[in-house]
Amino acid sequence: MxxxxxxxxxxxxxxxxxxxxxxxxxxxxxxxVGLLGANGAGKTTLMRLISGVAKGYHGEITVNxxxxxxxxxxxxxxSHQLDGVSDRARLDKIVRDYRVLYPDFANDEFEQLAAFxxxxxxxxxxxxxxGNRKKMIVALTLSRxxxxxxxxxxxxxxxxxSRKKIIASILKWKPDAATILISDHHVDDIANLLDxxxxxxxxxxxxxxxxxTIREKYGQSIEDYxxxxxxxxxxxx
Numbered sequence: 694m695x696x697x698x699x700x701x702x703x704x705x706x707x708x709x710x711x712x713x714x715x716x717x718x719x720x721x722x723x724x725x726v727g728l729l730g731a732n733g734a735g736k737t738t739l740m741r742l743i744s745g746v747a748k749g750y751h752g753e754i755t756v757n758x759x760x761x762x763x764x765x766x767x768x769x770x771x772s773h774q775l776d777g778v779s780d781r782a783r784l785d786k787i788v789r790d791y792r793v794l795y796p797d798f799a800n801d802e803f804e805q806l807a808a809f810x811x812x813x814x815x816x817x818x819x820x821x822x823x824g825n826r827k828k829m830i831v832a833l834t835l836s837r838x839x840x841x842x843x844x845x846x847x848x849x850x851x852x853x854x855s856r857k858k859i860i861a862s863i864l865k866w867k868p869d870a871a872t873i874l875i876s877d878h879h880v881d882d883i884a885n886l887l888d889x890x891x892x893x894x895x896x897x898x899x900x901x902x903x904x905x906t907i908r909e910k911y912g913q914s915i916e917d918y919x920x921x922x923x924x925x926x927x928x929x930x
Contacts, residue, residue, distance in 0.1 A: 695721065695722050696722070697768075698872065699753075699754075700716055700743070701753045701754075701755075704716075704750060704751045707738075712896060713738060713742075713750070716735075716896075716898055720891075722840065723869060723871065724888040725863070726874050726887065727875055727887040727889070727890040728875065728890075729891065729893070730876075730892060731894075735896055736845070736846075736876040737846075740771060744843055745762035745769070746771065756840075756841055767797075770834045770835070770839045770842050770843070771845070772831065772844045773845050775829070775830050778818065780818045781818070783814070783815065783816065783817050784813070784815070784816055787833070788833075799837070802836045802838075803836035806832040806836060806862055809861075809862055811858075822855075823851055824854075825855070828862075831844065832862070835863070835866050835867070839871070842871060844873060846878070864886070880919045888903065889902060889904055890915060894922060
């Protein structure tokens, strides 16, 4: 199985504070992988580094065979990319901009996703509920045709119905060969989605394991496994 993402000994500091320290992990193609960790563990920073948005790290990040940030960007769709968009922008205008910015943006796919998620594209960003804003971000992210999707806490602060819709959209629209790296600190939100997990703790990878191994070999749920790692219990290789 080919690894779509390979991270080797990545260290990153911000204002002299250590954010990531020697992070090493690999992510195979075609999987949904949970990037788990408490708030401040470095999940968002790692995603920003993978996508090429953040720079100034030590170590090596390879996506689909590319190591240079400019090359990696063409292989990664990152959910944080709405950060620079004006809150007064209409959703249909954002979609038009995406079509121009990203040659791999599949408009037909987006329209299907938007309809499924019940998005009104005539609204402005500042008119959306938090749940609908998250839906828009997920729809834009999944509509690019790339090997690696990064979803940074897509369920944070939203209601149960929006959460169910977003989960269903991820399962329905994920291309078979594509990989999704999805972060969250509420593990129960994403546990049933995952093929494997990577746990960040104390700026490092504290554990990396297949979901089936956690359940069948260790006899734990993903939530229990995560709690074991974070409370300093037994760790498994």
